[in-house]
Amino acid sequence: MTTLASTISEGFRARRSIRALTNETKISDARIEELVSDVTLHTPSPFNVQSGRLVVLLKEEHQRLWDIAYEAASASVPQGVFEKMYKPRIAAFRAGYGTVLFYEDPVPFKALEEKWPMLTQKFPEWSQHSSGMHQFALWTLLEAEGLGCSLQHYNPLIDSPVSEQWGIPQEWRLQAQLVFGKPAGPPMEKTFEPLEQRVFIHGK
Ligand SMILES: Cc1cc2nc3c(=O)[nH]c(=O)nc-3n(C[C@H](O)[C@H](O)[C@H](O)COP(=O)(O)O)c2cc1C
Numbered sequence: 001m002t003t004l005a006s007t008i009s010e011g012f013r014a015r016r017s018i019r020a021l022t023n024e025t026k027i028s029d030a031r032i033e034e035l036v037s038d039v040t041l042h043t044p045s046p047f048n049v050q051s052g053r054l055v056v057l058l059k060e061e062h063q064r065l066w067d068i069a070y071e072a073a074s075a076s077v078p079q080g081v082f083e084k085m086y087k088p089r090i091a092a093f094r095a096g097y098g099t100v101l102f103y104e105d106p107v108p109f110k111a112l113e114e115k116w117p118m119l120t121q122k123f124p125e126w127s128q129h130s131s132g133m134h135q136f137a138l139w140t141l142l143e144a145e146g147l148g149c150s151l152q153h154y155n156p157l158i159d160s161p162v163s164e165q166w167g168i169p170q171e172w173r174l175q176a177q178l179v180f181g182k183p184a185g186p187p188m189e190k191t192f193e194p195l196e197q198r199v200f201i202h203g204k
Contacts, residue, residue, distance in 0.1 A: 018148030021181030066094035096181030148183030
């Protein structure tokens, strides 16, 4: 019997890292915006602080992002490493259709820190947890729509030029970049560590 849980679980199983992409999309920009909005509204955050900020870059804007990453990496990474690793990877991401930038805004946490001073040390960590939930949810949904995605971390290398290019508030913290497009190749082979070493159920 197909239940909502089994359908969601199927989405989890189907989500993979697809790094070879083309600049086509099987879904409209409006549908992409709808999924991003759903994830933003319905992903949990500590005390419902809603600190996630998602910036979606499509087509030429997406290409501009990866041109910025190219410029930043070529200026700061050793030449040999840049040529061998960064250059081909950045070219592969640039060949995609779009990128979602996941930010966390620390400002809404200020009120929480006043109300819950004993939790002040925990909030940065929880902010990152919430961002990871946004990332996983959107990754799963975009791939369920037939797109390929991979999660990248060119922050903090690209933080300043990206903030400048798209008018992003300086205080927002860039967490990750989700690159997407039409899959141009399969995901890498994946192995699984034994569940007996990872899941422990008591009392069944
Ligand atoms: C927190 C986190 C950080 C990751 N960072 C990167 C990254 O910077 N670049 C990349 O290509 N993949 C990155 N990945 C993807 C993992 O390598 C990938 O999810 C893992 O190998 C399992 O493969 P799958 O995504 O195909 O299931 C990251 C994944 C997570 C959860």
